[in-house]
Amino acid sequence: xxxxxxxxxxxxxxxxxxxxxxxxxxxxxxxxxxxxxxxxxxxxxxxxxxxxxxxxxxxxxxxxxxxxxxxxxxxxxxxxxxxxxxxxxxxxxxxxxxxxxxxxxxxxxxxxxxxxxxxxxxxxxxxxxxxxxxxxxxxxxxxxxxxxxxxxxxxxxxxxxxxxxxxxxxxxxxxxxxxxxxxxxxxxxxxxxxxxxxxxxxxxxxxxxxxxxxxxxxxxxxxxxxxxxxxxxxxxxx
Numbered sequence: 099x100x101x102x103x104x105x106x107x108x109x110x111x112x113x114x115x116x117x118x119x120x121x122x123x124x125x126x127x128x129x130x131x132x133x134x135x136x137x138x139x140x141x142x143x144x145x146x147x148x149x150x151x152x153x154x155x156x157x158x159x160x161x162x163x164x165x166x167x168x169x170x171x172x173x174x175x176x177x178x179x180x181x182x183x184x185x186x187x188x189x190x191x192x193x194x195x196x197x198x199x200x201x202x203x204x205x206x207x208x209x210x211x212x213x214x215x216x217x218x219x220x221x222x223x224x225x226x227x228x229x230x231x232x233x234x235x236x237x238x239x240x241x242x243x244x245x246x247x248x249x250x251x252x253x254x255x256x257x258x259x260x261x262x263x264x265x266x267x268x269x270x271x272x273x274x275x276x277x278x279x280x281x282x283x284x285x286x287x288x289x290x291x292x293x294x295x296x297x298x299x300x301x302x303x304x305x306x307x308x309x310x311x312x313x314x315x316x317x318x319x320x321x322x323x324x325x326x327x328x329x330x331x332x333x334x335x336x
Contacts, residue, residue, distance in 0.1 A: 106168070106226070107233050114158035114231045119240035126228045130221045138206075138213040144220065151223050158231045165223055172222045179214045183207040234258060 109115075114122070129147060136143045155165050188206030195201075229237070241251050 119236040
């Protein structure tokens with residue numbers, strides 16, 4: 099995982115990219131809220147919302163394949179709503195016999211499950227268009243201007259930054275472990291010097307993670323100087 103993995107912004111010259119970030123964030127939030135307020139089975143309303151998202155995606159110059167592929171990650175979470183097919187009362191369509199129990203599939207359950215699926219899928223696509231046309235600092239500034247609590251904006255900013263830092267340092271640790279494991283084994287037990295080297299490398303890794311996570315380069319545009327940056331020096335003599 100690196101910056102490109104989390105940052106899905108695509109720099110293009112389009113009308114959607116040129117919009118004020120506050121407008122894009124507000125429209126996306128209203129679209130998601132309207133999706134959640136639509137009654138079950140409002141297929142025309144769901145279709146109209148999806149057409150609006152596709153139109154925004156087209157105006158932004160994004161590929162439809164990019165939008166569809168990235169929205170598929172919501173499907174595993176939809177499995178949690180499969181139970182509504184059997185629990186919502188309605189006219190029975192068919193039944194499934196599982197051991198001594200019988201699960202009845204109702205028409206109202208299928209309608210509710212389909213509505214939940216469309217709500218989630220369209221909302222995720224709207225969020226994808228937002229993140230693909232707006233940089234992360236602009237998103238944070240927009241949330242601030244929309245009077246989102248500063249603590250929430252700070253938590254989101256730190257989470258975004260720490261995910262990149264921790265994942266990169268974890269990959270470095272894994273590469274170092276693979277490089278050290280390439281050496282032939284010496285004896286059956288752990289050599290004291292090898293244990294000391296591993297402890298030293300772990301201490302240095304913690305120091306680097308702390309220093310990189312505390313560096314304020316580029317963060318002043320997002321969250322400002324809300325915390326001081328300390329330097330921790332770890333020195334161990336074997």
